[in-house]
Amino acid sequence: MKKRFLAAGASVAAAAMVLTACTPPGGGDDEKSSEKSSINIGWNESFRSMNTLTANGNAVSNAILTYMMNDNFKHYDDKLELQDGSLGSVEQVSEDPLKVKYTFNDDAKWSDGTPVDAADLALTWAGQSANFNTVEQNNADDGSVKENDAKTVYFDAATAGSALIKDFPEVSDDGKEVTFSYSKPFVDWETELGTGADGVGVPAHIVAKKALGIDDPAEGKQAILDALKDKDTEKLSKISNTWNTGFDFTSMPKDEDLLVHTGPYKMTDFKEGQYVTLELDDQYSGPVKPKVDTVTVRYNGDPMAMIQAIENGEVDMTQPQATADVLSAAEDLDGVTVDAADGATYEHVDFTFDNKGPFDPEANGGDEEKAKKVRQAFLKTVPREDIVEKIIKPLNEEAVTRDSYSQVPGSPMYDAVTKENGVADATDVDVEAAKKLLKEAGADAPKVRIMYDNTNSRRQQEFQLIKESAEKAGFKIEDVGDVNWGTRLGDGTYDVSLFGWQSEGTGVTENDANFRTGAQNNYGGYSSKKTDKILDKLLVSKEDEQEKLLTDLESQLSEDAFGAPIFQFPELTIYRDKVKNVSSTSVSPTMFWNYWEWETN
Known part of the structure; x- marks a missing residue:
């Protein structure tokens, strides 16, 4: 397995500042008099760790910076082809x-x-x-x-x-x-x-x-x-x-040892929740030769504020949370390019299996079958089609529900896996069937706490659609949304979570992190001997075995009512015409993958 990065939306309260309130070094068009080139990048979540391998450091907001500060043995290009690194x-x-x-x-x-x-x-x-x-x-x-x-x-x-x-x-x-x-x-x-943003670690x-x-x-x-x-x-x-x-810190550390790195950029300034500035390190002796002297990543959780910052010239590049309003506003700007595509991140709904909540066997008299029926009932109320129709299709007319835990829609194995994995059947909205399952389980109006990023407008809409549907079947829904949702994953204070996974690579063993008993990203405490055995086989599989094993894996997840994928994230890469050679790849670190090729005029 290679881990999956948490793909955050607007999730840092401190970042909800007005961008013009604090202009960092190297910012804005007024710096044209300087001989050194600079780029300002807008991002929605602040940096917090130089170690992207830990549970806390495992976030795209960290990876985009460590990738520029550290060399590696391998990395992915924008065609998802593995390239040699410089270590x-x-x-x-x-x-x-x-x-x-x-x-x-x-x-x-x-x-x-x-x-x-x-x-x-x-x-x-x-x-x-x-x-x-x-x-x-x-x-x-x-x-x-x-x-x-x-x-x-x-x-x-x-x-x-x-x-x-x-x-x-x-x-x-x-x-x-x-x-x-x-x-x-x-x-x-x-x-x-040694791959990607991780490099050789700390x-x-x-x-x-x-x-x-x-x-x-x-x-x-x-x-x-x-x-x-x-x-x-x-x-x-x-x-x-x-x-x-x-190696965790949320503002410029006094201890310079924490900033030791292998790559061409060094961190020179970090104002908590506001911006991080990287500058070329003149001590770097490796082969990577970026063309931009200073890169400043500026934080704001409001995607419309990022569009305003692009218009004002305070930000040159951004990948904000995509909504129809954001797309429309960006397309109205002069001198700005908007690249729209499916990203690698997918939204999903997960259950908690081990917190004595409604989906835990312990809360159902120790009866796993009863607990499973309650999970199955909830899945019968998740309006995936409605979510895609109302929230995603305004951004992408071709959008469909994602019906696979492991495959991106349109990928070579997607059709074969989804034909047999049972995801679509398990999540076909049927309120009457949900009521029947709850009755069979002896679950009278079970209370379900849903945790999500409540500063993210898209997730607010998702939550409301799920709440309305689930309550029709008899569930009592409690909103436990939190701007700091990422720090709560796995703490047992919620029964359902809504967030996205973004892959770091294309390997089939990435699934291990999410579904294996006790694995790093298995926040819900799911445990299945059958699933673990399939994952064991995937680790040593040959290419011609993988489609069958992935289908078996996903079928088992459906059988166990693990949760459900919902949709593939639409991705907007927005940049001013002054920046050249911008492209994005559908794995972390997204548009940062070729930072050494960026140029400004």
Whole structure:
């Protein structure tokens, strides 16, 4: 699996400012007198972490910036074709057993001059493998990660691919080569480590400095490798604490160690909830050569305010939450290009299975079948067609409901998977059938708490449509919408959630993160031995097996009434004519994928 990024809408209250109230360095047309080029970009959610591998850091708002600040081994272009990055090479050196070797380029260095090497990638593997964890979870009541004591180790991430790497890797004497051995075949080995915005993760020598008090970078790297090789619980406890939260910040940190990076841009200013400024780093020695000197990302959760900022020349590029009003307003602007397309993000409705709520067997006398009937009843009230007709079709006349958990409409396997997966049947609105299911379950007017971003106009409309339909069947709907919805995922304070997933890549094992028992993105606590077995098979599948396995997976999700996909997000990329070479890809980091090609005039 490669994780999926949370795709936020308007979700930061602090960002709801008037853009003209605070113009950051490098902003606006009044800067034309400067010899250095600059671009201002509008975004809807603020940066919060340099570590995009953790549950908290796993957000597009972080990835778009870490992608520009860090080099990688692989990345996707706008045709979803995998391209070589600038850190080095990745190759399969053995098929049985599967062995994958990473070779770092000689000029791959952190911004403080420390080489990028095996210790960095080994730490990333350890952090997302869960193989070093001594506890399954370590979360506080509010869902945040608690600090490990000296006897516990918990890295707040997990991927199925890294979990298959059980043994400490082979490391060359100079640290420039590292070879990982998989315990089983793994279909997505090429993108498991070092891809996209993640790069090689956070710097091992800085982690050693913060966690172990080792100032010398070489000694620190070796200490990280030794702790992993020896499975030193006391040291790994400290290392995991730093890895989990040590690189989180919401304004410009005083500690410059937190800003150490491998790529061409460095962070030079960050005003909380307002803007982040990146500038070219003159110490960068790698091959990526951006044409723009300064990139400032400015935050505002109101998409119409972003259109106003484009018109005023305060913002040059943006991908706001798409609505019919936003599209119409953008199309009315002179000197502005609007590219409309389907994005990779899809909206979905998820149930919570483990909070003693209406969909949890524990609230139904321990009877799983009764709980399932309540879930099935709710799905029979979700007006997916109505949502698409009223909210999405004004943006895209060809829009349809998305009937697959894993496939984008129009993709090669979509028709075959959706023909057999049962999603459309499970979600065919039928209020009378819903009432009958509730009666069979003995559920009298069950109260359902729905959590969503209540500052997002599209989700407000979705919530109302679902509420009206569900109440006709006898459900009592409680609005527990929250601007900080992302921090509440998995905390048990809601029964249904509405949000979007955006993929980081195209691998079939991405599904693992959402549906496997205990997986990182399985916020609802869903657990199925049958589903886990199908996911196990997908991890080692060959190309000609994948369509059948994905169909089996989705059929099982429908059988279990896991939830439902609703629609594919419409995506608007809006930019002023002064910016050249803008394009977007339908995986994270969207329009930032080719930042080095941007030009201004």
